[in-house]
Amino acid sequence: MIVLNDVSKVYHIGESEVYALDHANMRIREGEFVSIIGPSGSGKSTMMNIIGCLDIADSGQYLLDGQPIEEYTETELAKIRNRKIGFIFQTFNLIGNMTAAENIELPLIYQKISREERKEQVAQALEKVRLSGRGKHKPNELSGGQQQRVAIARAIASRPSLFLADEPTGNLDSATGREIMELFHELHTQGNTIVLITHDNSIARQASRSIHILDGKIREVAR
Ligand SMILES: Nc1ncnc2c1ncn2[C@@H]1O[C@H](COP(=O)(O)OP(=O)(O)O)[C@@H](O)[C@H]1O
Numbered sequence: 001m002i003v004l005n006d007v008s009k010v011y012h013i014g015e016s017e018v019y020a021l022d023h024a025n026m027r028i029r030e031g032e033f034v035s036i037i038g039p040s041g042s043g044k045s046t047m048m049n050i051i052g053c054l055d056i057a058d059s060g061q062y063l064l065d066g067q068p069i070e071e072y073t074e075t076e077l078a079k080i081r082n083r084k085i086g087f088i089f090q091t092f093n094l095i096g097n098m099t100a101a102e103n104i105e106l107p108l109i110y111q112k113i114s115r116e117e118r119k120e121q122v123a124q125a126l127e128k129v130r131l132s133g134r135g136k137h138k139p140n141e142l143s144g145g146q147q148q149r150v151a152i153a154r155a156i157a158s159r160p161s162l163f164l165a166d167e168p169t170g171n172l173d174s175a176t177g178r179e180i181m182e183l184f185h186e187l188h189t190q191g192n193t194i195v196l197i198t199h200d201n202s203i204a205r206q207a208s209r210s211i212h213i214l215d216g217k218i219r220e221v222a223r
């Protein structure tokens, strides 16, 4: 599903070059639960942006479901992101003046899904994250863990083929983090592909496979 061939991303800072990704090679199959682990500054967010089609590599090739991403226009990439990828961020990225249900519904509006279907998908997604009954709450009326569950419901509602999470438990206490990890396990059991990015070993270990990243270089470690 995900194939990176010699992917590099370089930032120019004054005279110097920083390889945020340095000839990275990676393969993730459909239905896998993979963690990408590395310390701060190792290139994790850059990797997430590439895998999530939010950014394009400077060199190398990224194939998503066999399609070379470099060949698409920004409009086409936006469509691919909406259709295929469910993003989950450390800071939840919910819209503050919208209710939980409205936050979950918003991407479905962009996908031109009918009102009736949207209501159904929002209800199902809220149920999956065990937040039925909280749909009318605004983010600031919910705990951090609940807000992250809304963000996961928003991802679920679009029925993506890939869940891509960048430090999803980074802003949560460890008990709440465990609840969030349980949800990812459930999604994995239901056949979804999950790529979870973290600097936390205890989180990374819970995936079926861990890919290590350091100074933009990929190292696969067998367990
Ligand atoms: N927009 C940017 N401009 C310049 N350097 C950047 C930019 N984004 C990331 N970097 C650099 O690329 C490297 C990888 O960053 P990042 O992918 O954010 O790492 P991580 O998410 O693992 O902390 C770091 O050295 C960082 O300073």
Ligand SMILES: [Mg+2]
Residues within 6 Å of the ligand: 044, 045, 046
């Ligand atoms: Mg980061």
